[in-house]
Amino acid sequence: MSLSDESLDIEEQFFADHLSEWLAIDDLRGKWALIKGSELIGAFDKYEEVIRVAADKFGVEPYMISQIIPEQTEVTTTPIMIGLLFGCSHAGV
């Protein structure tokens, strides 16, 4: 299985389930969350920091990294990228 085929369904569901709760916590809002399974491993100020900790702690195992920000209801790119205009609905890209 290639690294891009890894399933992060558990982590992504956990993130979605807790996002509202975390957004209400000053110490978490805006930070980068590292999630493994159904556990928030930590929240970090800088992206560079979270990817380093994740790699050191979990190596090539699956884990999720996402910023704790309000859900973006629309993420767009333009037709030059995909030939079609698209939007996406998912939390904090």
Added chain:
Amino acid sequence: MQEYEAKASTYRSGPVALTREGANIKVRVRPPMSHSLALSRAGRAPKKKSAVIKKAQIDTGATITCIRDAIAQELSLKKVRSVKIYTGEGTVKCPIYSAELGFGPFKFFMSVVGIPARHQKLDFLIGRDLLEKFSFLYSGPAQEFFLCRGDIKLNVTVPDKK
């Protein structure tokens, strides 16, 4: 400043068809060093290359930075989440990878969305999540554009290729 201008000259063009191609820059893409080390420890070297340099289109209309998924896999970038994208053909679940992006003197650690080949015409697209780190100056009459950050003003126009 002169040092940066010298580096920038590597990317500087003569007359460039900005009108035809838009604003392009060359971007160096590779896995973050921490992930490369993790791959090495696991005995899993990058599939083919450890870094690539790609022409990237600057797109002020794009929220996020995107990469052709095949390139991300070639580099063994680490998937850190996924995102659902809606196209005319339906929903596509795309991976989001951690990557190290570099151009000129700049280096950033970013999330980039891997777009499947059938949905993608470009190798790399720079969205507003990266552009927000710069002032972006576009001079149509001069046929060049600049990325400015701090006191660095980088002319990053890619030489015209016919």
